[in-house]
Amino acid sequence: MVIPAGTVFATLATAVTVGVLVWVLWPLWRARPWPLAAAVLALAVSVLALYRVVGTPAALEQTARATPQSLEDAVAQLRAELERNPNQPEGWALLARSQAALGDAAGARDTYARAVQLAPDEPSLLVDAAESRAQADPQRRFDDQAVQWLKHALQLQPGHPRAGWFLGVWQRQSGQPAEAARTWESLLGAVDAATARSLREQIDLARAEAGLPPLPSAAAPAAAGSANALTVKVALDPEFAARVRLRGDATVFVIARIPGGPPMPVAVERRSLQELPLQVVLDDADSPMPTQKLSALQEVEVFARLSASGQANRGEGDIESAPVRVALPADAPVELRIGAAGP
DSSP: OOOOHHHHHHHHHHHHHHHHHHHHHHHHHTTSHHHHHHHHHHHHHHHHHHHHHHOOGGGGTTOOOOOOSSHHHHHHHHHHHHHHSOOOHHHHHHHHHHHHHTTOHHHHHHHHHHHHHHOTTOHHHHHHHHHHHHHHSTTOOOOHHHHHHHHHHHHHSTTOHHHHHHHHHHHHHTTOHHHHHHHHHTTGGGSOHHHHHHHHHHHHHHHHHTTOOOOOGGGSOOOTTOTTOEEEEEEEOHHHHHHOOOOTTOEEEEEEEOTTSOSSOSEEEEEEGGGOSEEEEEOGGGOSOTTOOGGGOSEEEEEEEEESSOOSSOOTTOEEBOOEEEESSOSSOEEEEETOOOO
């Protein structure tokens, strides 16, 4: 049976994607097979459908090939198709990702370089290619070519998180800790709260290497354009923590709502028990209701809820801090203590 080469290319792309996913996700497969199976199947269908919509099968209609029987066979056939029809940056990037997943760091580095030659102004591709060069280096260092790609990615897309992170890594590797800290500081407003906390740790390490003090707490990221942003500190009461055995997977919700109004929060953040004591910044980005923003209020009631179910709605066995009324804008952080005895 003769199969058009365009169909082969789509099949190869799907096979490589599915094969790599199965290889990477196998440790999780045994724990939760059905959700992962559904995800892999959906992605395979999406890859095939996307290629049919935006691909160029006609450019590959030259040689009939048999459907690949294994991941290695699929990778080999994909490489052969690309050698015959090399003007396919997406194909080279797919091949490079497959090589990286299979442990061929040097092959991925060289293949990404070919993809960049065809698409030199794609920020994410430039970052992937730069990362592959570091992964192929025995000392995991970014070379001059990788740094050039990272800087170009940032020119094309200022604030690109991965490009900025890797550029800071190179600066620290190169004995420029102060420059690394400045590069990473510029990313704090573009990442989520959990990432920002980890990033701040690296920034403080780099600043210490440069003989600089740690970042002040006021430099913690908060959403822009939220004049009534509210800083909240949450901790467990020591006596309560000593006498009660808490589940390790318990969830902490930090909630602001209208005093005397409906129970629906106007701002809420979800954190884990292990993060206590913690500090969060509630603002308009934390509102579950687009029509009710924190910045539109003059006063809120703030409290923290320890939830065993992981649900924001109050449930049996949940424990809350005493609510605190706060006039907005607040001049100081609100301090909440979960489990403290009432006055």
